[in-house]
Amino acid sequence: MSGVLELVGAVGLLRHPTRRAAGIGLFLLTIAVTPCHVYMLQQPELFPAIPVWVLWLRLPIQVALLALIAWCTAPDHRDADGLSYHRPL
Numbered sequence: 001m002s003g004v005l006e007l008v009g010a011v012g013l014l015r016h017p018t019r020r021a022a023g024i025g026l027f028l029l030t031i032a033v034t035p036c037h038v039y040m041l042q043q044p045e046l047f048p049a050i051p052v053w054v055l056w057l058r059l060p061i062q063v064a065l066l067a068l069i070a071w072c073t074a075p076d077h078r079d080a081d082g083l084s085y086h087r088p089l
Contacts, residue, residue: 005029013073023073030066037062 006029012022040047041055 002029002033020073020075023069027066027069027073030062030069034062 006026009022009026009029012018012025037055037058040050041052041059044050044052044055047055
């Protein structure tokens with residue numbers, strides 16, 4: 001289910017009118033799956049197919065992903081003369 005929501009969010013990022021809402025949704029979804037990642041790290045024997053180092057690596061990647069989502073979907077900023085500009089992706 002979360003994979004479907006991730007895809008919907010990714011599509012929402014493509015269009016400027018839906019970018020902010022998609023970013024908020026993706027940010028909240030990423031926060032929502034964090035307990036699962038922590039649980040997997042606490043119980044690695046239940047997930048023998050996944051190396052423990054991968055479980056540890058997921059957490060800093062998730063923090064970086066949250067920062068990237070927040071940065072990419074932040075409201076438009078205005079420069080000194082009041083004209084809108086968009087950050088390049």
